[in-house]
Amino acid sequence: PRKTTEANIANFTRQIKSLGFSYDWSRELATTDPDYFKWTQWIFLKLYNSWFNPETNKAESIDTLKFPADCTTEEKQRAYRDSKRLAYVSEAPVNWCPELGTVLANEEVIDGKSEVGGFPVIRKPMLQWMLRITAYAERLLNDLDTIDWTDSLKEMQRNWIGRSEGAEVDFQIAGSSFKTTVFTTRPDTLFGATYMVLAPEHKLVDQIIPSVWPEGTPVDWKGGTANQRSSSIDQSSIVANQPSSFVAPKDGFATPTEAIKAYRAFAAGKSDLERTELAKDKTGVFTGAYAINPVNGEKIPIWIADYVLASYGTGAIMAVPAHDTRDFEFAKKFNLPVIQVVQPTDSKTDWQGFTDDGVSVNSGFITGLSTPEAKAKISAWLEEQGVGEKTINYKLRDWLFSRQRYWGEPFPIIWKKDAAGNLYHEALPESALPVLPPTLEDYKPTADGQPPLARAAGWVNLPDGSTRETNTMPQWAGSCWYYLRYLDAKNNSAFVGKDAENYWMKSGGEKPGVDLYVGGTEHAVLHLLYARFWHKVLFDLGQVSTAEPFFKLVNQGLILGEDGQKMSKSRGNVVNPDDVLAEFGADAFRLYEMFMGPLQDTKPWNTRGVEGVYRFLGRVWRLFVDEKSEVEFEQAETTTDASKQGELLKLIQLSPAIKDIAATSAQLKTLHTCIKKVTEDLDGMRFNTAISAMMVFVNEAMTWEVKPVAVLREFLQLLAPFAPHLAEELWSRLSTISQQPSTSLTYAAWPKFDPALLVENEIEIPVQVNGKLRDVIKIATTASQAEMETAALASEKIKAAIAGKTVKKVIVVPKKMVNLVAV
RNA sequence: GCCAGCGUGGCGAAAUGGCAGACGCACGGGACUUAAAAUCCCGGGACCUUAAAAAGUCGUGUGGGUUCGAGUCCCACCGCUGGCACCA
Numbered sequence: 001p002r003k004t005t006e007a008n009i010a011n012f013t014r015q016i017k018s019l020g021f022s023y024d025w026s027r028e029l030a031t032t033d034p035d036y037f038k039w040t041q042w043i044f045l046k047l048y049n050s051w052f053n054p055e056t057n058k059a060e061s062i063d064t065l066k067f068p069a070d071c072t073t074e075e076k077q078r079a080y081r082d083s084k085r086l087a088y089v090s091e092a093p094v095n096w097c098p099e100l101g102t103v104l105a106n107e108e109v110i111d112g113k114s115e116v117g118g119f120p121v122i123r124k125p126m127l128q129w130m131l132r133i134t135a136y137a138e139r140l141l142n143d144l145d146t147i148d149w150t151d152s153l154k155e156m157q158r159n160w161i162g163r164s165e166g167a168e169v170d171f172q173i174a175g176s177s178f179k180t181t182v183f184t185t186r187p188d189t190l191f192g193a194t195y196m197v198l199a200p201e202h203k204l205v206d207q208i209i210p211s212v213w214p215e216g217t218p219v220d221w222k223g224g225t226a227n228q229r230s231s232s233i234d235q236s237s238i239v240a241n242q243p244s245s246f247v248a249p250k251d252g253f254a255t256p257t258e259a260i261k262a263y264r265a266f267a268a269g270k271s272d273l274e275r276t277e278l279a280k281d282k283t284g285v286f287t288g289a290y291a292i293n294p295v296n297g298e299k300i301p302i303w304i305a306d307y308v309l310a311s312y313g314t315g316a317i318m319a320v321p322a323h324d325t326r327d328f329e330f331a332k333k334f335n336l337p338v339i340q341v342v343q344p345t346d347s348k349t350d351w352q353g354f355t356d357d358g359v360s361v362n363s364g365f366i367t368g369l370s371t372p373e374a375k376a377k378i379s380a381w382l383e384e385q386g387v388g389e390k391t392i393n394y395k396l397r398d399w400l401f402s403r404q405r406y407w408g409e410p411f412p413i414i415w416k417k418d419a420a421g422n423l424y425h426e427a428l429p430e431s432a433l434p435v436l437p438p439t440l441e442d443y444k445p446t447a448d449g450q451p452p453l454a455r456a457a458g459w460v461n462l463p464d465g466s467t468r469e470t471n472t473m474p475q476w477a478g479s480c481w482y483y484l485r486y487l488d489a490k491n492n493s494a495f496v497g498k499d500a501e502n503y504w505m506k507s508g509g510e511k512p513g514v515d516l517y518v519g520g521t522e523h524a525v526l527h528l529l530y531a532r533f534w535h536k537v538l539f540d541l542g543q544v545s546t547a548e549p550f551f552k553l554v555n556q557g558l559i560l561g562e563d564g565q566k567m568s569k570s571r572g573n574v575v576n577p578d579d580v581l582a583e584f585g586a587d588a589f590r591l592y593e594m595f596m597g598p599l600q601d602t603k604p605w606n607t608r609g610v611e612g613v614y615r616f617l618g619r620v621w622r623l624f625v626d627e628k629s630e631v632e633f634e635q636a637e638t639t640t641d642a643s644k645q646g647e648l649l650k651l652i653q654l655s656p657a658i659k660d661i662a663a664t665s666a667q668l669k670t671l672h673t674c675i676k677k678v679t680e681d682l683d684g685m686r687f688n689t690a691i692s693a694m695m696v697f698v699n700e701a702m703t704w705e706v707k708p709v710a711v712l713r714e715f716l717q718l719l720a721p722f723a724p725h726l727a728e729e730l731w732s733r734l735s736t737i738s739q740q741p742s743t744s745l746t747y748a749a750w751p752k753f754d755p756a757l758l759v760e761n762e763i764e765i766p767v768q769v770n771g772k773l774r775d776v777i778k779i780a781t782t783a784s785q786a787e788m789e790t791a792a793l794a795s796e797k798i799k800a801a802i803a804g805k806t807v808k809k810v811i812v813v814p815k816k817m818v819n820l821v822a823v
Numbered sequence: 824g825c826c827a828g829c830g831u832g833g834c835g836a837a838a839u840g841g842c843a844g845a846c847g848c849a850c851g852g853g854a855c856u857u858a859a860a861a862u863c864c865c866g867g868g869a870c871c872u873u874a875a876a877a878a879g880u881c882g883u884g885u886g887g888g889u890u891c892g893a894g895u896c897c898c899a900c901c902g903c904u905g906g907c908a909c910c911a
Contacts, residue, residue: 150828606848
């Protein structure tokens with residue numbers, strides 16, 4: 001992997017340099033370099049040694065965490081700390097991708113497939129490292145308002161974080177001491193809850209089964225006993241309506257316990273992909289238990305169904321089929337009662353499946369209230385009664401941070417055994433950094449998820465009997481903070497020096513952070529979310545001085561293949577920059593990419609378009625160079641004899657039309673119009689229109705018999721950011737004529753435009769009759785409104801257009817237009 | 824299904840509510856050339872009329888609205904792109 005990476009870096013570096021980009025190479029870094037990832041590991045230690053204090057809403061050192069009274073033993077205290085750390089270990093079902101041989105973060109799974117490669121992902125319980133990004137959900141959401149990103153990108157992050165306000169409501173389980181809590185965004189519909197659904201994995205299922213169906217009392221599933229059976233539940237339909245992959249016995253299950261077991265197995269075995277595909281078809285089984293609705297004491301049946309997710313809210317819901325689409329589908333399928341509790345304000349709308357706000361009905365003390373009022377009143381009531389409270393839920397999950405890869409930063413963590421023989425983890429000291437990976441012959445992933453590093457026994461086992469963590473960090477770790485390292489790339493004593501950090505990150509004043517970050521939207525909920533999270537932790541710990549890493553972010557559009565499709569090897573529509581450069585040169589390549597259209601737009605590549613800008617660069621060349629001497633140039637281009645080539649190139653003469661004389665006012669106007677446009681367009685990153693302005697200038701300048709050198713010099717400065725090679729070459733040639741020093745164009749100050757030179761004496765303005773263009777008249781710029789009106793009425797065409805009509809009204813926009821309203 | 828964004832010539836695209844199509848590509852005609860390439864000049868939304876033009880009509884996804892005036896603002900719909908998706 002190191003060899004491949006180094007070869008790739010060399011190739012990219014060569015390509016970037018061949019394009020003539022002005023990077024500061026003294027700040028170059030590689031996330032794979034131990035001098036760099038030492039600090040990645042160092043930041044991990046910061047995360048490991050911190051906890052999120054909900055009272056201060058900030059990360060703090062783990063040392064500030066106070067132990068609860070019952071944490072008396074060392075083991076208990078360690079376990080308590082470990083449960084609060086920002087980096088923690090969790091044994092839970094994770095996204096396992098067999099093809100890649102590694103686990104993946106939620107953000108890396110798209111439609112049940114891996115983001116890289118598109119391979120199937122399944123759920124598998126594994127011991128993995130997690131980062132507590134959920135603690136930052138609120139700040140990650142709120143601080144989006146402080147940064148200058150596109151709305152669509154902010155919206156993607158908002159959706160991913162997925163904040164929703166609602167209430168938690170406690171339900172007592174009938175005939176037992178158990179209770180469970182559901183989360184709902186619609187507490188106002190509580191009176192319409194006709195059943196409850198638990199996620200198949202829900203803990204309560206294990207508790208209520210033995211309580212409702214005591215061991216050793218087999219019950220006929222289809223019959224049940226009177227108090228366990230709901231007349232509204234058609235047991236036979238339960239069996240009949242299961243999907244084919246959930247095989248139920250023909251006569252139903254002998255006991256509900258069996259049915260529940262079978263259903264849980266069925267739900268657990270589904271891959272993410274299957275879950276998505278089967279999403280339309282509701283499945284579930286009745287547990288036999290009932291819950292008591294706290295608002296009216298009604299007994300409602302408890303079901304388990306996989307449309308309720310264990311990982312969101314409380315893993316349990318109150319189902320209100322009348323006003324929730326999913327509950328409605330489920331209730332229809334299993335013949336569960338549907339009770340209306342919300343009346344649409346629009347009388348034409350059917351209340352069945354109505355999920356919007358309306359007015360509460362059949363709802364006791366909240367009947368007649370509008371939905372927001374009803375929510376507020378019932379929430380207050382629930383809190384008063386001690387059976388519920390307002391809460392906020394987020395869709396965001398903690399970040400699965402470990403991978404089963406050889407090529408990743410090793411965790412600075414070792415495992416030890418306590419007195420009872422239980423394993424626990426411990427951080428290595430900062431002095432142990434960087435933790436280097438061992439050299440391995442076989443670094444490939446394993447089929448069972450065992451990390452490749454586990455093969456290096458000599459590396460894993462330490463003399464004191466402890467063992468090293470063998471998982472590695474994901475590729476995001478290194479990219480989470482690289483922008484900070486750019487500020488101080490060679491610092492050996494800190495991840496970034498305080499002064500450097502302050503100087504660069506605060507240089508924007510009111511716009512703190514990276515001034516401008518250009519990148520694709522594919523990182524919306526990956527890199528851009530992770531980096532914000534790390535940055536906020538570093539901010540809380542006093543390591544950086546801004547709350548956000550990237551102040552302004554611009555998404556460049558994707559360049560599609562010539563066929564309008566995404567470039568891909570399989571389609572054979574990939575454009576290799578090396579080929580374009582070989583044929584047209586770096587300047588044409590750069591110019592074309594900027595000329596294609598707005599930076600943010602997705603647009604197809606068109607080689608003909610490259611030829612177009614190449615031709616433009618040719619025109620620029622001929623604007624400066626004597627056309628007769630071009631013969632020499634062509635010969636020089638084709639000759640292979642280097643010394644002869646040099647001689648021929650020397651013969652190329654500047655155009656005799658270029659003279660060191662004062663420019664006419666028309667020439668200055670042409671130049672300054674161009675300076676204004678290019679300057680403003682560069683600021684707004686409208687490169688396409690800036691280039692078109694330069695084309696207009698060149699088209700005009702080509703017609704000049706005498707070309708003042710000062711005008712051409714300034715034009716070259718405008719061209720330089722776009723086509724630096726050609727601009728610099730012509731700039732140095734011009735120095736033979738003008739008295740200006742021949743220093744590099746790079747150091748010349750950007751030209752300023754003079755508004756006084758752009759003033760027009762006479763302008764053409766359109767004259768409309770009833771909004772339709774009828775004539776264009778020339779008029780002095782200083783003309784008054786009355787003069788404009790008079791001039792418009794004097795036009796023969798206008799006279800003809802209003803003949804036989806009465807002019808009712810005249811609209812005059814100074815320096816813009818005249819419109820006559822005539823009837 | 825939900826959220827966001829976008830619909831302008833044959834194509835990439837311009838256009839603070841004020842001359843729609845700048846600039847470029849493709850195309851047509853001409854000059855130069857023995858010829859071609861390169862280069863230079865001219866033309867160019869559609870329709871109607873014409874030998875040619877002028878003039879005229881229509882035209883920014885569709886239908887409505889606001890306005891003296893709409894590609895631009897508002898409402899509804901259609902289509903495309905991106906994102907999310909059983910998140911209670």
